[in-house]
Amino acid sequence: xxxxxxxxxxxxxxxxxxxxxxxxxxxxxxxxxxxxxxxxxxxxxxxxxxxxxxxxxxxxxxxxxxxxxxxxxxxxxxxxxxxxxxxxxxxxxxxxxxxxxxxxxxxxxxxxxxxxxxxxxxxxxxxxxxxxxxxxxxxxxxxxxxxxxxxxxxxxxxxxxxxxxxxxxxxxxxxxxxxxxxxxxxxxxxxxxxxxxxxxxxxxxxxxxxxxxxxxxxxxxxxxxxxxxxxxxxxxxxxxxxxxxxxxxxxxxxxxxxxxxxxxxxxxxxxxxxxxxxxxxxxxxxxxxxxxxxxxxxxxxxxxxxxxxxxxxxxxxxxxxxxxxxxxxxxxxxxxxxxxxxxxxxxxxxxxxxxxxxxxxxxxxxxxxxxxxxxxxxxxxxxxxxxxxxxxxxxxxxxxxxxxxxxxxxxxxxxxxxxxxxxxxxxxxxxxxxxxxxxxxxxxxxxxxxxxxxxxxxxxxxxxxxxxxxxxxxxxxxxxxxxxx
Ligand code: NAD
Numbered sequence: 067x068x069x070x071x072x073x074x075x076x077x078x079x080x081x082x083x084x085x086x087x088x089x090x091x092x093x094x095x096x097x098x099x100x101x102x103x104x105x106x107x108x109x110x111x112x113x114x115x116x117x118x119x120x121x122x123x124x125x126x127x128x129x130x131x132x133x134x135x136x137x138x139x140x141x142x143x144x145x146x147x148x149x150x151x152x153x154x155x156x157x158x159x160x161x162x163x164x165x166x167x168x169x170x171x172x173x174x175x176x177x178x179x180x181x182x183x184x185x186x187x188x189x190x191x192x193x194x195x196x197x198x199x200x201x202x203x204x205x206x207x208x209x210x211x212x213x214x215x216x217x218x219x220x221x222x223x224x225x226x227x228x229x230x231x232x233x234x235x236x237x238x239x240x241x242x243x244x245x246x247x248x249x250x251x252x253x254x255x256x257x258x259x260x261x262x263x264x265x266x267x268x269x270x271x272x273x274x275x276x277x278x279x280x281x282x283x284x285x286x287x288x289x290x291x292x293x294x295x296x297x298x299x300x301x302x303x304x305x306x307x308x309x310x311x312x313x314x315x316x317x318x319x320x321x322x323x324x325x326x327x328x329x330x331x332x333x334x335x336x337x338x339x340x341x342x343x344x345x346x347x348x349x350x351x352x353x354x355x356x357x358x359x360x361x362x363x364x365x366x367x368x369x370x371x372x373x374x375x376x377x378x379x380x381x382x383x384x385x386x387x388x389x390x391x392x393x394x395x396x397x398x399x400x401x402x403x404x405x406x407x408x409x410x411x412x413x414x415x416x417x418x419x420x421x422x423x424x425x426x427x428x429x430x431x432x433x434x435x436x437x438x439x440x441x442x443x444x445x446x447x448x449x450x451x452x453x454x455x456x457x458x459x460x461x462x463x464x465x466x467x468x469x470x471x472x473x474x475x476x477x478x479x480x481x482x483x484x485x486x487x488x489x490x491x492x493x494x495x496x497x498x499x500x501x502x503x504x505x506x507x508x509x510x511x512x513x514x515x516x517x518x519x520x521x522x523x524x525x526x527x528x529x530x531x532x533x534x535x536x537x538x539x540x541x542x543x544x545x546x547x548x549x550x551x
Contacts, residue, residue: 069155069156069159071159072156072159072160072256072257072260074108074163074253074256075087075256076098076107076108076109076253077108077109078108078109078110078111078252078253078276079111080111081111081113081117081120081121081273081274081275081276082255082259082272082273082274082275083117083120083121083124083270083273083275084120084124084127084128084269084270084273085263085268085269085270086269087259088120090111090113090114090117090275091114091116091117091120092111092112092113092114092116092117092277094111094112094114095109095110095111095112096109096110096111096112096249096250096252096276096277096278097109098110098167098250098251098252098253099250099398099399100166100167100169101168101169101394101395101396101397101398101432101433102166102169102385102386102387102394102395102431102432103431103432104399104431104432104433107166107167107253108252108253110252110253110276110277111275111276111277112249112276112277112278112280112281113246113275113276113277113281113284114277114281114284115284117275117277117281118244118275118281118284118285118288119288119290121244121273121274121275122215122217122244122273122285122288122290122291123290124269124270124273125215125242125243125244125270125271125273125290126215126242126290127270128242128268128269128270128271129212129214129215129241129242131268131270133268134240134242134268134270134271135240137240139194139195139197139199139238139240140194140195140197142194142237142238142240143190143191143192143193143194143195143238144191144265145237145262145265145266145267146187146188146190146191146194146234146237146238146265147187147188147191147265148261148264148265148266148267149184149187149258149261149262149264149265149267150183150184150185150187150188150191150261151184151264151265152260152261152264152265153180153183153184153187153226153257153258153261154180154181154184156180156257156260156261157176157180157181158176160175160176160179160180160226160254160257161175161176161177161179161180162175162387163253163254163257164176164179164225164226164251164254165386165387165394166387167225167251167253167254168222168223168225168250168251168397169350169386169394169395169396169397169432169433170223170349170350170352170386170394170397171349171350171386171391171392171393171394172386172387172388172389172391173389173390173391173392174348174349178224178227178349179224179225179226179227179230179254180226180257182227183226183227183230185514186227186230186231186234186514186530187230187234189234189514189515189530190234190235190237190238190534190535191234191238193238193532193535194238197238199211199539202547202548204548204550205545205546205547205548205549205550206543206544206545206546206547206548207543207544207547207548208541208542208543208544209541209542209543209544210539210540210541210542211240211539211540211541211542212239212240212241212538212539212540213239213241213292213293213316213537213538213539213540214241214242214292214293215241215242215243215244215290215291215292215293216232216236216241216242216243216244216291216292216293216294216295216538217243217244217246217285217286217288217291217293217294217295218232218233218236218243218244218245218246218294218295218296219245219246219282219285219286219294219295219296219297219298219306220232220245220246220247220248220296220297220298221248221297221298221299222247222248222249222250222251222397222398223349223352223353223354223397224349225247225248225251225254225255226254226255226257226258228297228320229245229247229255229258230258231297231529231530231534232245232295232297232529233245233258233272235529235534235535235537235538236295236538237267237271237272238535238538239535239538239539241292241293241538242270242271242272242273243271243272243273244273244274244275244285244291245258245272245273245274245275246274246275246276246277246281246282246285247274247276248298249276249277249278249279249281250397250398251397252276252277255274255276258272258274259272259274279302282302282306283305283309286306286309286310286315287309287312287313289313291315292315292316293315293316293317293318293537293538294306294310294315294316294317294318295317295318295527295537295538296317296318296319296320297319297320297321297354298320298321299321299322299453300321300322300453300479300523300524303319303321303525306319307319307526316537317526317527318519318525318526318527318528318529318537319525319526319527320354320518320519320520320524320525320527320529321354321481321520321523321524321525322354322453322455322479322481322523322524323354323355323356323453323479323480323481323482323520323524324358324359324450324451324452324453324477324478324479325355325356325357325358325359325479325480325481325482325483325484325502325505326357326359326360326361326473326474326477326483326484326500327345327346327357327359327360327361327483327484327485327486328361328470328471328474328483328484328485328486328496328500329360329361329362329363329366329370329486330363330467330470330485330486330487330489330492330493330496331363331364331365331366332487332488332489332492333363333366333486333487333488334486334488334508335366335369335370335373336373337486337508338370338486339373339374339377341509341510342374342377342378343381343392344510345357345484345506345509345510346358346360346459347393347437347457347459350393350394350395350396350397350456350457351393351396351405351437351454351455351456351457351458352396352397352401352455352456354481354482354524355481355482355504355510355512356482357482357483357484357510358454358458358459358460359445359450359459359460359462359473359474359477360374360459360460360461360462361445361462361463361464361470361473361474362461362462362463362464363463363464363465363470364463364464364465367461367463370461371420371441371461374420374421374439374461375420375421375439378421378422378437378439379421381393381437383426383429383434383436383437384426384429393434393437393457394434395429395432395433395434396433396434396435396456397433398433399433401433401455401456402433402434402435402456404454404455404456405435405454405455405456405457405458406435408448408449408452408454408456408458409422409423409424409435409438409458411448411449412438412440412443412447412449412458412460415444415447415448415449417440417441417442417443417444417447417449417460418440418441418442419438419439419440420439420440420441420461421436421437421438421439422435422436422437422438422439422457422458423436423438424436435456435457435458436457437457437458438457438458438459439458439459439460439461440458440459440460440461441460441461442461442462442463443460443461443462444462445462445473445476446476447460450462451477451478453479467492467496470496471496471499471500474500474502475499475500475501477522478522478523479520479522479523479524480500480501480502480503480520480521480522480523480524481502481503481504481519481520481521481524481525482502482503482504482505482506482510483497483500483502483504483505483506483510484505484506484507484508484509484510485497485500485505485506485507485508486507486508487507487508490507490508493507493508494507501521501522502520502521502524503517503518503519503520503521503524503525503528504516504518504519504520512530513530514530514531515530515531516530516531517529517530517531517533517534518530518531518534
């Protein structure tokens with residue numbers, strides 16, 4: 067079935083509250099800038115106190131209203147499937163829009179946001195079909211109840227996917243929510259609202275207030291919000307956790323990373339190099355789980371360096387709407403500034419620039435940087451310890467599996483990671499020793515039925531799997547509910 071394109075209001079003065087696009091109280095706007103052309107493509111409200119308050123009130127009212135509060139998990143699963151159906155119908159169109167909004171290559175935007183997003187919705191719908199939220203233990207009824215009104219705050223690198231990873235379990239649990247997209251990607255959320263409306267989601271169950279950090283901070287501290295789910299930087303995560311602590315409000319945090327790819331001496335280097343654009347440099351290097359610290363067994367070190375140089379030279383950099391493009395622009399100017407600052411620092415430290423290190427020739431407009439590899443990098447250096455969030459990787463040799471594990475664990479972060487070895491068991495054994503929330507052997511392919519999230523400074527709580535549902539539920543015990551004979 068073909069649909070007419072979604073009419074997105076590119077100069078929006080509205081927030082989505084209680085089932086309708088309604089005028090924002092705020093006169094301020096956030097700008098959507100096409101990072102490939104540097105042109106402003108649209109505007110949306112920079113939501114203020116009143117906008118957040120109206121959205122939270124709508125979510126609170128919907129939480130207790132019978133058309134939502136009395137639904138069963140199976141009925142709520144139906145809404146998830148309805149949203150997935152609609153998103154899939156608009157997949158190609160939404161992919162193009164997202165690429166214009168954040169500069170991610172068209173080869174991955176629809177796959178990452180729509181196809182994967184729909185899969186998340188369908189996964190939780192499947193859980194919902196068999197979900198029992200009440201059980202009897204002796205004389206006690208143990209219930210798992212929805213935590214209430216959730217505040218959902220996400221980053222710009224996967225605007226819809228990151229939101230859906232929260233919305234699907236939130237809805238299945240029976241919560242309601244206010245979503246705040248990233249200030250830089252305020253428009254693509256219209257595809258989500260279209261899907262929710264198409265699915266017939268009751269008014270007020272999902273509300274959206276666009277805006278920047280201040281809008282997010284208002285949502286976090288609003289007393290009508292019962293729980294926060296956040297994806298973004300560790301720095302913001304700390305501020306959010308502190309604000310939630312003040313109110314004893316639970317929060318789940320998906321934060322930054324600086325993960326290691328451990329390339330053992332028996333690794334198939336061609337296999338790693340074929341996966342490099344996804345595992346270590348995917349999404350223009352703007353991925354929280356990327357294995358950006360390459361730790362390489364010394365006997366294979368020079369071979370890998372040559373392979374990296376040859377492989378990266380062949381990967382197309384340019385127009386993100388071209389299906390062949392592997393590296394588009396960074397999502398915004400401040401991100402390019404930040405990445406270039408790290409590149410300068412790596413050079414100043416005297417590390418070998420294996421490839422890249424500047425801006426690509428012939429691309430005068432757009433926030434482009436060359437994919438860059440620094441070799442012979444000291445793991446304690448700034449470029450090996452801090453999250454760069456751009457197409458920049460470091461390479462460091464090691465002399466034993468033990469040293470590889472020690473280097474991988476010498477990080478404040480622990481989100482992703484990967485181990486490459488032709489001996490699968492050996493790869494798994496090394497993976498067991500890395501302190502991280504997720505890790506792949508000979509690749510990195512998250513599964514929806516497995517928990518995803520970080521340890522150390524990479525986060526608190528998990529998404530995906532039954533664990534991703536748990537953060538939207540709270541236990542209640544009703545003692546003496548079943549008097550014992
Ligand atoms: P950011 O933390 O600055 O912003 C992310 C979101 O939080 C935006 O919506 C922003 O408006 C909001 N925000 C910022 N400060 C806030 C505050 N004090 N209170 C409430 N809301 C606030 O992140 P960024 O730098 O724009 O995004 C990139 C970061 O996101 C990277 O560190 C990356 O690793 C991380 N990320 C993590 C995951 C994951 O699953 N762990 C996924 C994607 C991105």
